Amino acid sequence: MQPKNARLYYKKMSQVNQEFAQRIKAIRDASTLEVPDNFIDTINRWTLESVSVMALDRQLGLLKESNKRIEATKLFHLLEDFFKVLAYIDEAVERLEKEAKEGVVRPENEQSVLEKLLKVDKKVATIMAMDMLMAGVDTTSSTFTGVILCLAKNPEKQAILREEVMKILPTRTRISRRNP
Template identity: 75%
Template sequence: MFMPGGKYKNKDLADLIMAMREDYGSIHVVPGIMGGPPMLSTRNPKDFEVVFRHEGTWPNRPGADALLYHRQMHRKDFFQGVEGVAPTQGKASIRNLCSWTLESASVVALDRQLGLLKESNKRIEATKLFHLLEDFFKVSADLELKPSAWRMFKTPKLMKMMNILDTILYIISAYIDEAVERLEKEAKEGVVRPVDEQSVLEKMLKVDKKVATIMAMDMLMAGVDTTSSTFTGVMLCPAKNPEKQAILREEVMKILQGLGFHGGIHEELLNRDSVLSGYQVPAGTSVSMVPLSLLSSEEHFPKAAEFLPERWIRNATDSTGQCPANDLKLKNPFVFLPFGFGPRMCVGKRIVDMELELGIARLLRNFNIEFNHSTEKAFRSELISFPNIPLKFKFTDLAN
């Protein structure tokens, strides 16, 4: 059914998951195809909690096999056993949103701006890196989540992924070399910064240059498109709900007053026998936990179609004043875990939180934001969600 002409061919990830759920129920097993492992899929948040609670000290999170293949096999000459955080399992383990998130991540990962938001002699190279990071997620969805024979032989799509990762590695290695050269020059000139003022990259380089390079690669691959997509959603909500935007702006202005202030799918390998939705599931089973349909479900989110940010605030009511906060609030916290849970939760959570909060606060302080276009099917689902509509935001300068 995944082959040309099949029922599931050419569906994006969200549509594919929903179609299979409709055909096979809320919990079902997809048998291993073309060398891939079998996968149990569940939409029950109670199952999510069981899986996360049973993950143990060293969780096994599948879903990055192609990235691991690149590091263990294709470019073993460079990585030499240093696999990084993203694919490792077990104990070894200019008002342009996308450009802004890459610039922000690069400050942490590479200790420099890349020049995407201003003219720079490195802009062409930085733009290439930006597109490569997006391509990584698109091809990953085909290799990791859809039937693919790449585990059996080197398919064209696998080689495309290897080329993407090779080029990302080449560009990032060049930036790392520049950082090393700059730091060595500063050391010769007697520049010494206190530890608390040293960048993440500077601290990592003191440990090992290879580790620093791989960590930078992981941070950029994990934190650019994910953050830009999230920020797009954050922007669309107040833009389409001006009354909520006004309330948020008022709160932002109070907080920033007087300051010089000018940012979906979990897979887990069960570590022990478990019971999911009444079924006995043996240890070692790959479990896919996809809450896509739950996020718009009245069962878990009362008045799910309405933008009600007050649902996340204690002791608040909705716009009519008729629905107490305890009725609006999420009943099961495992329905919404964008950064995951436990030892393998996203290592960039605090950076992303800060990036999103500072980004939206700065925009609301300086602009009124509008989006006078349809938001139907605003996102498409690959390995992550990507904006699927032109982002034609209207920014109007505020008097303040």
């Protein structure tokens, strides 16, 4: 994703990332600060939450223990279950179509991928959302795992990356001024 497009999802992704960080704090060993051997499960949950926010404009509640939805947990464990994925897409399509009939119009930069594609072709929109949910989780989790491993082994590079990201992303002050 290009940086200019990443900014469009900043607020929603920030919420997912904060929940991810809280989850890490909750599951890591208090003395060593190491995460458990099954940490890839948490990474996959973070990835599905992230993809869902972009594809469906909705969090599934997979990172908060107290907020896990049964359907989302099934989706997580049975990602290949085609019909569950279609149910989320159909639900999002129905919600977006209902909002359109009610005259709800979001600025272009606040629309999900599904919402933008629905204007072009409903079948393409559905297939694209399904593809993002199915293929996006595995590839993103694998890539993210490699990146955080490299950053953990190279704290000096981590500091450089943080500095670069802080230059690009909006600050809390700028966000709160734009969205009272």
